[in-house]
Amino acid sequence: MNSCSKDDSRPWNAVNSETLVAQSNFDWNTTKTYQLTLSGSLSHIVKITSAKGIVFQKVFLSAGTQCLTNITLPSYEKSVHLVYNNKDIEIALSGSELTYSF
Amino acid sequence: MKKFYNSYRISLIVTILFFCSFSSLADINYSEFENSRLPEYLLNSFANQNSGLLVQANPPVAVPSSGTYTGTQLVTLTTSSTGASIRYTTDDTDPSTTLGTLYSGPVSISSNTVLKSIAYGTGFTDSPVVSAIYIINCETPVLSPASGTYPTGQHVTMSTATAGATLYYTTDGTQPTSASTPYSSRITLNSNTTLRVVAIKNGMGDSQITTENYTILSIVETPAFTPPAGNYNAVQNVTIVSATLDATIYYTIDGTTPNSNSLKYTGPVNVATNLTVKAVAMKNGMLNSTISTATYTIQILKTSNPVFTPAPGNFTTPQSITISNATPGSTIKYTTDGTTPSQTNGIIYTIPVSIIASANFKAIAFNQGYTDSDVVSAEYKITLGDADSDGDRVSDNEDEFPIDPLRASNNLFPADGFGSLAFEDNWPSKADYDMNDMVIDYQFNQITNAKNEVVEIKARVVLRANGTNQRNGFGIEFPVSPSQVNSCEIKKTDGTPVSLGSSITLSSNGLESSNNPKAIVILFDDGYKLFPQNTPESLINTSPDIAWSKPDTLYMTITFALPVSMDVFAKNRFYNPFIFNTKLRSKEIHLPDFAPTSLADITLFNTGDDKSDPSIGKYYKTANNLPWAINIYEEYNYPVEKTSIMDAFLHFATWAQSNGTLYPDWYKIKDGYIKPNAVYIHP
Numbered sequence: 179m180n181s182c183s184k185d186d187s188r189p190w191n192a193v194n195s196e197t198l199v200a201q202s203n204f205d206w207n208t209t210k211t212y213q214l215t216l217s218g219s220l221s222h223i224v225k226i227t228s229a230k231g232i233v234f235q236k237v238f239l240s241a242g243t244q245c246l247t248n249i250t251l252p253s254y255e256k257s258v259h260l261v262y263n264n265k266d267i268e269i270a271l272s273g274s275e276l277t278y279s280f
Numbered sequence: 281m282k283k284f285y286n287s288y289r290i291s292l293i294v295t296i297l298f299f300c301s302f303s304s305l306a307d308i309n310y311s312e313f314e315n316s317r318l319p320e321y322l323l324n325s326f327a328n329q330n331s332g333l334l335v336q337a338n339p340p341v342a343v344p345s346s347g348t349y350t351g352t353q354l355v356t357l358t359t360s361s362t363g364a365s366i367r368y369t370t371d372d373t374d375p376s377t378t379l380g381t382l383y384s385g386p387v388s389i390s391s392n393t394v395l396k397s398i399a400y401g402t403g404f405t406d407s408p409v410v411s412a413i414y415i416i417n418c419e420t421p422v423l424s425p426a427s428g429t430y431p432t433g434q435h436v437t438m439s440t441a442t443a444g445a446t447l448y449y450t451t452d453g454t455q456p457t458s459a460s461t462p463y464s465s466r467i468t469l470n471s472n473t474t475l476r477v478v479a480i481k482n483g484m485g486d487s488q489i490t491t492e493n494y495t496i497l498s499i500v501e502t503p504a505f506t507p508p509a510g511n512y513n514a515v516q517n518v519t520i521v522s523a524t525l526d527a528t529i530y531y532t533i534d535g536t537t538p539n540s541n542s543l544k545y546t547g548p549v550n551v552a553t554n555l556t557v558k559a560v561a562m563k564n565g566m567l568n569s570t571i572s573t574a575t576y577t578i579q580i581l582k583t584s585n586p587v588f589t590p591a592p593g594n595f596t597t598p599q600s601i602t603i604s605n606a607t608p609g610s611t612i613k614y615t616t617d618g619t620t621p622s623q624t625n626g627i628i629y630t631i632p633v634s635i636i637a638s639a640n641f642k643a644i645a646f647n648q649g650y651t652d653s654d655v656v657s658a659e660y661k662i663t664l665g666d667a668d669s670d671g672d673r674v675s676d677n678e679d680e681f682p683i684d685p686l687r688a689s690n691n692l693f694p695a696d697g698f699g700s701l702a703f704e705d706n707w708p709s710k711a712d713y714d715m716n717d718m719v720i721d722y723q724f725n726q727i728t729n730a731k732n733e734v735v736e737i738k739a740r741v742v743l744r745a746n747g748t749n750q751r752n753g754f755g756i757e758f759p760v761s762p763s764q765v766n767s768c769e770i771k772k773t774d775g776t777p778v779s780l781g782s783s784i785t786l787s788s789n790g791l792e793s794s795n796n797p798k799a800i801v802i803l804f805d806d807g808y809k810l811f812p813q814n815t816p817e818s819l820i821n822t823s824p825d826i827a828w829s830k831p832d833t834l835y836m837t838i839t840f841a842l843p844v845s846m847d848v849f850a851k852n853r854f855y856n857p858f859i860f861n862t863k864l865r866s867k868e869i870h871l872p873d874f875a876p877t878s879l880a881d882i883t884l885f886n887t888g889d890d891k892s893d894p895s896i897g898k899y900y901k902t903a904n905n906l907p908w909a910i911n912i913y914e915e916y917n918y919p920v921e922k923t924s925i926m927d928a929f930l931h932f933a934t935w936a937q938s939n940g941t942l943y944p945d946w947y948k949i950k951d952g953y954i955k956p957n958a959v960y961i962h963p
Contacts, residue, residue: 193926193933193937194924194926194927195710195713195906195924195926198904198906198926198933198936198937199904199905199937200904200905200906200936200937200939201905201939202898202905203939204905204936204939204940205940206871206872206873206907206910206911206936207852207854207871207910207911208910208911208912208913208914208944208947209852209853209854209911209913211850211851211852211853213850221673221674222675222678223674223678223679223688223689228695232695232696233692233695234691234693234695235691235695236680236688236689236690236691236728237689237728237732237846238673238674238688238689238728238730238731238732240673245732246847247732247846248846248847248849248850248851250693250852250853250854252694252913252914252944252945253913253940253944253945254944254945
């Protein structure tokens, strides 16, 4: 097939598809999924946003209950913001499980 | 005897000798003489003889003589025998010295007659009875009016100067006889007719036949106006018709009399102001119609302005906006994008418009025959408060569906625009690794309710590059059973459904029909179908030397029979996308470590460069763990044709080798990240 035939004239990068080796558990996706546990005393929508305010997800937090959700974020994100009842809390993305109580 | 007569007329002596040879005049055979008469000089000779000798009177001579005549004839009877009298009859009896009418003057002969006459007198023996036969024809009929071309039907009268004669006529050109129609009173002719008439009377000869040709011209039907003349409140389109087939109508609108040089009617006349229309209809071989006139008085009304309900203002709850106007039959169009609505711009108002956020409406109303209304603006400022209009426990100011109790939030993935899926389609061979054989942009939206359950999944999908000459399709496996899906629709930008080839069978809910335990949605089965028809059938949008081709955007909507827990979709938000060969549905290519569907041919695993090992969850990877597909959170600018992804993106290899630690944003277009001219940039 023309479109997929090999092109062996690759002068630019020392690594090629023959020599590049990835770990067997490498996640080729450019995203990372986190488990987020939220709780609060008031019923409100919680917006999970980037620092720029881009909303990744919304969940409804019922007063007095715990809300468990998963969020998939760009791998490069280092933190997210939780917007809840006019509060904006930044939490770092460390580990794969996040917990916050309003 | 003629010889005798001619030879001896010059000699009196011979004459005397002649007489001496006869004992009396009675012995003379008169037929031997011309006209059965004795020559004048002989008679006179006898008359001049002594009284003792009788000569036969010469028979009367009738002038005019026997013959056929038209009209009464005055017949003069004369005899050359001086002193002789004449008697005559007209009843076919023989006259004598005592019978018959003594001739005293011209005899009037007005019908067929045998005129018998005799001359007699003193000194004469009676002349023989002579007959003159007169055939008197009836006078030729006269028709009034005579032949001609007439604009209207004609009343025709017939007459003859012959008293008592009966007129018989035909109208079909045949010869009239006594068996034809007798004339009694005037006849009416309404069409072209040939009249032939004869006068017949007993005792007379038939008249000559009178023939008259009448051409009666018909009149074209008078044009009629619809609507009729009158006062109107709107512009009128006036139609003009004549009941005469194929008549041509000419009209004026300036009050002048229409003729064949006037405006020719070809379609409704737009009457927007006070106007008098005059029309005439014409047709060859017919008389022009009478002129019809229609006067229109136009007082054009303006379409009433749109009215918004509720009135514009500030609100704290979602609103249902009604737009109406008072002019029956009006169409209302509105906009909310700031543009000015018109007959050609805007959305036709049909049902109340629900708004959950501030909106600026502009509306216009228009109606046939009316001027357009003013453009009316209505600004609604909505600041949703703590109210919960739909009762789902999510207050209106936080509810993206404040009037829909089944929905509360949109959850976009990626959150801000498209993500991209990039495939190499030569699996299980690795090939050139330019990761542009199919580049599919996507953005999913999981719509959740107040319980954070997914009630609907929407997606926008664009096949941005098709850098192959293979035919490939695209599908997504969702982590729900097919029975949980109520419906699935895939539509193109124009709203029409995507057509699939025969290799794909759909279930009634729109999913691919299979035994796969999870729902499979086929968005398209041949990527080329998503490009304009004139697009080259290979290397679409991957070679800078080939013109960019704009792909269609597909819209997917999946509704669930019951809300699905968000946890079901926890593993990832891009589900399990894959491409497949159009001609070989079983050849699926998935993201690394994503299992194929049950429709895939897994015997291809561990062939070519593939080193899948389902026992450990390894799928679609090489021995070096390189994939045939990658998923990028943002819109991916892929390598140009035949350029390896690791050559185009300078940190791709580093990212992979570092197990994702370094350059997690390797795909971004920024300084030091890409090789010049190695990445395809949309022109």
